[in-house]
Amino acid sequence: MVARDDAMTDRALHVSTPLPEPDVRRPLDLQLIAIGVAGGILSGLLGVGGGVVMVPLLVLWAGYRQREAHAMSLGAIVPISVAGILTFGIAGRVHWLDAVALALGAVVGARLGAGLLVRIDERVLKILFGCFLVAAALAMAVRA
Amino acid sequence: MSSAALFIALAVFGLGTGAAAGLLGVGGGILMVPFLTLAVGLSQHAAEATSLVVVLPTAIVASVALRRRGVGDLGLALRFGLVGALGGAAGALLALALPAATLRVVFAAFLTVVGLRLVHDGVRA
Numbered sequence: 001m002v003a004r005d006d007a008m009t010d011r012a013l014h015v016s017t018p019l020p021e022p023d024v025r026r027p028l029d030l031q032l033i034a035i036g037v038a039g040g041i042l043s044g045l046l047g048v049g050g051g052v053v054m055v056p057l058l059v060l061w062a063g064y065r066q067r068e069a070h071a072m073s074l075g076a077i078v079p080i081s082v083a084g085i086l087t088f089g090i091a092g093r094v095h096w097l098d099a100v101a102l103a104l105g106a107v108v109g110a111r112l113g114a115g116l117l118v119r120i121d122e123r124v125l126k127i128l129f130g131c132f133l134v135a136a137a138l139a140m141a142v143r144a
Numbered sequence: 145m146s147s148a149a150l151f152i153a154l155a156v157f158g159l160g161t162g163a164a165a166g167l168l169g170v171g172g173g174i175l176m177v178p179f180l181t182l183a184v185g186l187s188q189h190a191a192e193a194t195s196l197v198v199v200l201p202t203a204i205v206a207s208v209a210l211r212r213r214g215v216g217d218l219g220l221a222l223r224f225g226l227v228g229a230l231g232g233a234a235g236a237l238l239a240l241a242l243p244a245a246t247l248r249v250v251f252a253a254f255l256t257v258v259g260l261r262l263v264h265d266g267v268r269a
Contacts, residue, residue, distance in 0.1 A: 028223050036228025042251070044232040051170030054228075056258040066262075070169025071210040075221025076228055077171045077203040083229030084196050093193035095186060101151045102176065102194070105158025106165070106202045113166020114209035120167070126266030129168055133259030136174050137252040 031062050039073075040080050050080050052136055055129065066126045070117055150184070158198065166206035171199035 026032075035057045039050030051073045058069035117125070157179060165172035173195040180191035211218045 036224035037231030040228030040231030071216025076225030101154035102158035106162030109162025130262030137255035
């Protein structure tokens with residue numbers, strides 16, 4: 001009895017432990033390939049990372065939960081940005097000191113953001129991401 | 145701004161951008177490119193190139209952290225991203241042939257519809 005109470009208290013205290021979610025493992029199918037290509041094409045076309053198109057497609061089309069979709073998008077961005085760096089012909093254009101300064105902050109921030117992603121409420125995350133998309137759309141419309 | 149102050153300002157902005165990227169599942173270029181052009185004064189091309197170099201370590205660090213916590217499937221994500229990277233090369237070629245302003249308007253409309261749908265789903269759920 002005492003042992004069980006301890007176990008429950010222990011679980012309640014570890015708020016950072018993610019709640020179990022349905023298994024997301026699946027094979028690489030045509031749907032995911034299409035989403036990757038859509039992300040890659042828009043990344044090449046508009047100079048954005050592709051996450052803003054991959055996350056909505058992963059959620060609304062492929063049926064991923066919001067949290068899982070964000071993790072999948074971040075993983076897919078790795079090879080997409082490598083390809084961008086290799087093909088963009090950017091070697092002479094990068095302002096390296098600025099890039100190093102931004103990256104030093106960004107890698108620390110990325111850990112914080114990913115830690116928050118693990119814990120945040122699924123609904124709040126969906127609303128936050130939706131607002132972010134609308135704001136991105138406004139910024140893009142202004143630039144256009 | 146002195147170069148030291150600019151370095152610190154960029155690192156602080158990078159911290160915020162990285163946190164937003166890790167939470168929102170994006171690379172952060174959509175935040176960095178406007179900042180680099182408007183606040184730092186880089187050209188559009190220089191800003192996009194510099195941003196891309198920052199997106200890579202951001203996505204790697206966030207992906208590794210999420211893999212450790214068991215969120216997502218990094219192996220699968222890397223594989224469909226690799227296929228997507230080929231699409232990116234095609235997109236870069238298309239970009240030269242298509243009117244960029246028109247594309248931005250179409251894409252902005254797409255983002256607005258999807259964004260409102262997600263907010264609606266989140267509020268209703």
